[in-house]
Amino acid sequence: MGAESRPIRAAIDIGSNTIHLVVARCWPDRLDILADELDLTRLGESVNASGAISEEKIEQALAVIAHYVALARRLGAETILLIATEAIRRASNRENFLERIEQQVALPVALISGEAEAVLTFYGATYELYHTGRAPLDLGVVDLGGGSTELVTAHDGRITWRCSLPIGSGWLLDRYLTSDPPTRQERATARAFLRDYLQALSIPYYPPVLVATGGSANSLWLLAERAFGLPSHQRSLSGDDLAQCEGLLAALSASEIAERYSQPYKRARILPAGALILRSLLARLGLDQLLISPHGIREGALLAYERYGPAWLHEVERQGAVGDQDRTLDQQQVTEGASPDSFLAYGRRLLTERLEKMLSWRRLLLKEADEEAIHKMRVASRRLRAALDAYQGYLEPVAFKKLYRRLKKTAALLGTVRDSDVLLLNLQALLTEAETDDRPALLWLLAVLEEQRGQQVAVLEKHLRELDGEALRAQLLACFAEEEC
Structure with missing residues (x-):
């Protein structure tokens, strides 16, 4: 069958950063690409900020998708596949968004799994x-x-x-x-x-x-x-x-x-x-x-459609392998990746260790708020929050938010004192090299900053005294309760 007789199909990928169109003549193992267009709509930006796709982003997306559908039809596409991925999977208003797309272009949208x-x-x-x-x-x-x-x-x-x-x-x-x-x-x-x-x-x-x-x-x-x-x-x-x-x-x-x-x-x-x-x-x-590679999910969808026909997505979800091949039990186990239990067990151990590390610096700070202890506890709190970020999708949401808010406030107070310490160190260095005429102004500023730091330390110490280690440990355990039950 010659190239001219091959079907022309299009795929539109509605992703977190871009909306991307590919139009191509299709074979089961290759493509002759006729158009490749993308728009940096950044739907994921509003999802990351609020959990939902904003109305402004929805309007932008609808305009881009309508334009791409019209372009695909002008190029002779007999099939147009619309695929939505991660940002739309996470959006709280995804159903409304997908319905509005389907109403606008009269085409179904496949919200595919990861x-x-x-x-x-x-x-x-x-x-x-x-x-x-x-x-x-x-x-x-x-x-x-x-x-x-x-x-x-x-x-x-x-x-x-x-x-x-x-x-x-x-x-x-x-x-x-x-x-x-x-x-x-x-x-x-x-x-x-x-x-x-x-x-x-x-x-x-x-x-x-x-x-x-x-x-x-x-x-x-x-x-x-x-x-x-x-x-x-x-x-x-x-x-x-x-x-x-x-x-x-x-x-x-x-x-x-x-x-x-x-x-x-x-x-x-x-x-x-x-x-x-x-x-x-x-x-x-x-x-x-x-x-x-300049190619990705759009080209993959076109190849899958050519191999499997209208049931392409069902076959991709079911088989998870190139071509029409059945997987053995061993292959299925490997394909699914790591056991969630082992992943979560590692996360629980990692988060517990980092929480204890942060609390150990808290005990030292309550004895003496020196610069090194403040710096170390701030680093420990940030490392704990980084690990929490890594596991957020696996943790119980309400418990996670409570723990994260407390840690964020702790890190902010530590950061305020740490910033003052850095300023004081820089001023003291300037003072040693300052001209005689400049010294009174620097000494005055140094005194102001030292008084300010004292007030900041007082606020920090009050917060640390109220920061109940047992309560934090309980909140951390509550984050894993739903997953481990």
Whole structure:
């Protein structure tokens, strides 16, 4: 059958960061792409802030989707697939949002699971490698999205393990990297969170080759090409390339990155988070290089439809493997990944250890509020909150919020005193080198700051006396109660 007689189909991926259209002539194992368009709508931004998709974001999304549906029909698409992923799965008003899309374009929207998202991403990211015979026997795929990250490993074209992590570049940006560019401390906190989160993930097999897809991965490759002269034919990023990107993104604002390196501003704003996640994954897997694929879930959906027809999503959800292949019991067990019990047991132990570490500094601070103890307790409280962030999706929500609020207030009070300590140290250094005429003003400012610090310490000590260690331990246990019952 010639290319002209192949069906033209379209897939629209409604994701956390982007709404993305691909139109292609379709074969079961390859695609001839006719159009590839995306819009950085960032639906996940409002979901991260409030738990719901805002009306403004809904209106933007409806306009983009209507435009893409019209474009697909102009190009002759006989089938148009609409797929919604992580941000929509998490949105409290997802049903209303999906209904409004279906009313506007008269097409159904498939709200797919994280597992189906991982499988479709594998199809899309690797089909060119398999079609051309360049795929290694063993490989892994990572799809870095705005609200989730999908991980897949495969042997000889068959998926052996998959998981969907509820963290993405938009999520990390909104939660940790709020400055533009992100501060050194923000990046350090985000890196600590990622290290803790990924360390708790049980990965049964470490692939020798990792293929990365998604908007952030491809934009980082373009940034490295334009900023550091990577060859345009080299669709890969080393660990050093990512480190260079991270350094550049820490030095320049998103608007400067956008202007100098021809990146959309919204994408440039997300890239620091993308670089951190990809570097952390490479470290976790013991690899030093990523192959970058321009294809992903949209292409995967088109291939799946061509293989399975209208029942494509049912087959993807059921089989979880490339092609029409049944999995053995052993394969099913490996594919489902780590046992939730072991994951939660590790989390409970980790959180308990970090809570006890923070409380040990509390006892010292109540004896003497010296600079070192304040700094150490602040670090301990932030590490505890980073670990809580890693497990938030698995913990009882009400208990989690109560514990997190108390820890956040504790960290804020510690931070206030710590900031005063840093200012005092800097002033004291200036005083030793100051001219005679400048000393009275510096001494006056030093006295004001010391009095201010005394007041801050008094507030902190009152808070620490009221910070009941037993109550905190009980709140932590309550976070796990629902999961472990």
